Amino acid sequence: MASQAGTADIPLIDITSPTAPAEIVSAAATFGFVFVKNHGTGLPPEDIDKMFDLSRDLFQAPEDVKAECSINSSSSGKNRGWLGMHTETLDPGNQKACSTKIIMAFNVGEFVNGKAQQPLPTPVASREGDIGRFADRCHDLCNKILELFAIGLEIPSSEGGSSWFSSRHDRSKGPSGSILRLLYYPPLPPTLAPTTDDIRAGAHSDYGSITLLFRLPSQPGLEILTPQGTWASVPTTPCPHPTAAPAAAPAPGDLPVLVNIGDLLSYWTAGLLKSTVHRVVFPPADRPAERLSIAYFCHPLDEARLVPVPSRVVEAYVEAKAAKGGVEGEGGPEEVERWRRGVPVGEVTAKDHLDARLRATYGIE
Numbered sequence: 001m002a003s004q005a006g007t008a009d010i011p012l013i014d015i016t017s018p019t020a021p022a023e024i025v026s027a028a029a030t031f032g033f034v035f036v037k038n039h040g041t042g043l044p045p046e047d048i049d050k051m052f053d054l055s056r057d058l059f060q061a062p063e064d065v066k067a068e069c070s071i072n073s074s075s076s077g078k079n080r081g082w083l084g085m086h087t088e089t090l091d092p093g094n095q096k097a098c099s100t101k102i103i104m105a106f107n108v109g110e111f112v113n114g115k116a117q118q119p120l121p122t123p124v125a126s127r128e129g130d131i132g133r134f135a136d137r138c139h140d141l142c143n144k145i146l147e148l149f150a151i152g153l154e155i156p157s158s159e160g161g162s163s164w165f166s167s168r169h170d171r172s173k174g175p176s177g178s179i180l181r182l183l184y185y186p187p188l189p190p191t192l193a194p195t196t197d198d199i200r201a202g203a204h205s206d207y208g209s210i211t212l213l214f215r216l217p218s219q220p221g222l223e224i225l226t227p228q229g230t231w232a233s234v235p236t237t238p239c240p241h242p243t244a245a246p247a248a249a250p251a252p253g254d255l256p257v258l259v260n261i262g263d264l265l266s267y268w269t270a271g272l273l274k275s276t277v278h279r280v281v282f283p284p285a286d287r288p289a290e291r292l293s294i295a296y297f298c299h300p301l302d303e304a305r306l307v308p309v310p311s312r313v314v315e316a317y318v319e320a321k322a323a324k325g326g327v328e329g330e331g332g333p334e335e336v337e338r339w340r341r342g343v344p345v346g347e348v349t350a351k352d353h354l355d356a357r358l359r360a361t362y363g364i365e
C-alpha cells in the first residue's frame, strides 16, 4: 500500500492570463490536477454557495424520500439519481467494509430545455432551475478549459484549433454522459472510529474528459497518488507562496475550482495529460466529521469518436515515450500503439468508453 507524503503542490492558474494555456498543460502533465482562480470562470461564488446549501437540504432529507430517486430506479436513467453507501465500489481490493454509510451521492444528468430528465427529490425539486443553471455554467467552464488545452497542445487551426475539444463537448450537437454530482460523507458515530484502513472514497481515477471539484474550506480529505507511489493531500486552498502574507479564511464559493484530468482526456493525449488516481480519507479527529463536495464530470458527446488529437506536442511526447520503450507509470508501448492506431480496441466513441467504465464500477449494463 502507498505511504503518506506531504501536501501536493498543485499550481494555481488564472484562466484569463495569456500564459494560461502553457501553464495548464504543464500542470495537467505533471499533477493531473490544477487549481483555477474563481475570477474568469463564469461561476459566481454565490452560485457555488447556493449549491452547497441545496446539497445540505437534499442530504438531510429522510432516506425514503431520497430512495424514491434511486440510481437503480428505471425512471432515473443510467448513472442518474441517488446512491447510498455500498452502491459504488471504487476500489474493491482495498476498501474495507465499514458498517455505516461512508459516501452518499446524487447524480444529475443533462438537462433538456432547462428541465431535468430524471425525478428530483422533493426537497430540491423546486430548485430545478438553479441546478440546471449551475450544471450549464460548469459545462461552459469546462469548455473554456478545454480550449486552453487545445491552444497549449498547439492544435493547428486547419484541424479545428482552439475548439478541437470544445466542439466535441458542444451539447447543442447531442447528448453526453456529463454528470453533476452532489456528494455527502456522513460523520461516523463515535462507536465506529475509522481505522487507518478505512477510506471514505476508494482510490480511483475519473472517467471523462475533465472534472470540476468544489470543496469546503474546513473539509480536507482528498489525496492524490504521486508518481513516487505515495499519497499527498490536496489542500482546500492552494498552498500560498512561501513569502506571501497569510490570507484571511476564504468563503466557500471564493475558493479556486479544482480541476482534474479524466481517463478519456488522458487517453486522447496518449498519457501526456495525466489522469491521476485520487481518494478521500477520514479527517483528523479535530475536524468536522461530515464532508460535502460537488463534482462536475464533463464528458464528450456520446458519439464523439476517439481519434488521435492532431497535436505536435502530443506527437513529440509519444515519440519520446516510444523511443524509451514506454515510461513506467505513464503507459507503456501498448498505449503508444493504441494512440497510433487512433481507435482503442472495442472503444470507438466516448459512449463506448463510458459504458465500459460504468459496467466495471456499478455493474450497470
Ligand SMILES: O=C(O)CCC(=O)C(=O)O
Binding pocket: 181, 183, 201, 206, 213, 215, 222, 278, 280, 292, 293, 294, 295
Ligand atoms: O469528494 C471529493 O473530494 C472527491 C470525489 C471524487 O473524487 C469523485 O466523486 O470522483
Ligand SMILES: [Fe+2]
Binding pocket: 204, 205, 206, 278
Ligand atoms: Fe474522483
